[in-house]
Amino acid sequence: MTVDSQGTASAAPQDAPGRAAGKSQTPPPPSGAKESLRPPRGRRSLPSGLLPYLLVTPALLSMAVLLLYPLIRNVILSFQGVNKREMIRRETPWVGFENYTKLLGDPDFWSVVVRSLVVTAVNVALVMLIGTLVGMLLNRLGKKMRLVLSLALMFAWAMPIVASVTVFRWLFDEQFGVANWVMRSIGFSGYEQHNWFETGFSTLVIVTILLVWGSIPFVALNMYAALTTVGTELYEAAKMDGASGWRTFWSVVFPNLKPFFMITTFLEIIWIFKAFTQVYAMNQGGPDRSSETLPVFAYIEGMGQQHYGLAAAISILTIVMLLVAMSFYFRLILKQEDEQ
The missing domain is CATH 1.10.3720.10 (MetI-like)
Structure with missing residues (x-):
């Protein structure tokens, strides 16, 4: 029996305090805590390190088809002596570095570069x-x-x-x-x-x-x-x-x-x-x-003069010059990051 503040008595079960104590010792977990951490049934989450590569894969495949393959073909063509006669006969004779040595020894090429x-x-x-x-x-x-x-x-x-x-x-x-x-x-x-x-x-x-x-x-x-x-x-x-x-x-x-x-x-x-x-x-x-300029020089040598191997070598040398410029740029970027 318990007495309230106004003096009235009320009966309570004998085991009520024990139940209350038991409930206070083991509080219920927060609602929704475990459910939010559990993945939905029937679904498997991808590994965290694999998802970024899957998202980038379509762009990489597109670049490989549209850029990498033509670049490789252009590099191969720069080592071949393909002119008008070879195009008609469908021949691709290998000449090694002959196109590059011819260009590097040509004063007209260096005039265009300057x-x-x-x-x-x-x-x-x-x-x-x-x-x-x-x-x-x-x-x-x-x-x-x-x-x-x-x-x-x-x-x-x-x-x-x-x-x-x-x-x-x-x-x-x-x-x-x-x-x-x-x-x-x-x-x-x-x-x-x-x-x-x-x-x-x-x-x-x-x-x-x-x-x-x-x-x-x-x-x-x-x-x-x-x-x-x-x-x-x-x-x-x-x-x-x-x-x-x-x-x-x-x-x-x-x-x-x-x-x-x-x-x-x-x-x-x-x-x-x-x-x-x-x-x-x-x-x-x-x-x-x-x-x-170099792009126009390559186009005229290739499409105008029909020296396709030589034009491919000009384009490759142009890319090399841009790569040199990129190397200076990335060096400046790395230097700036080190300073920060």
Whole structure:
């Protein structure tokens, strides 16, 4: 019998305290704890280390079919003396390193290599400089003007290459070109029917303008996206210290966006170095093959001169040069990771 606080008595079973004690000693497990850890019946989970490889397998197979197999065939072709006669007779004579020794001893090949390197260096420098400035301008503009400029950049970036080459050929046309009209309007003589594609240098200048125009949107938009990750407090601290705009860029923007500049520069080097359509469609590598770059040189030797083995060797050497550039890039990446 128990007595409550108001003095009333109530009866309780004799074994109630014992049951309560027993229940308190073995509390029930949390509901759903074990059920969530048990896998559903009838299903087997994959090993944790196997799932990532299964997800990557389709991409690897696609790359092997679309990239690896043609690369292997191209390497094999570079060791064969396949010309027009061999193609007709379906012969594939092995010549070893003859194609490579012929190229490495050809002064025309080295002229094209130097020309390709100079064009790449000039284009990448201009693209990174102008693209960075446009990206910083996007970061400073208001919403409406930023939207207008971003749309203009996207339209320039989305224009097909052949269409853009056609527009540039019309701009620099001898008779109806805008470039000749502008030069005459500002007082220069001799531009009544000036041929802008008369020399290889002038042709490459026009190609450079086209490549820079087509590459700026990529750098500018990525630069603007990267600038949004830099905290405003860093700009305010630099402003309080009296830093100029140039000093703010080198002390605040560049250190924080160094990985962006590295990867973007590397991608631009690859894109400019292997640019083919812009150079070939502009003037077919002319006049007198004086505006050829390595991709155009390989195409003309293969499809134009029908020296297929030699063209394959040119493409392999081009890939080797890009691999050398990649090695420098990965070395910088590893060095930066060690510093961090």
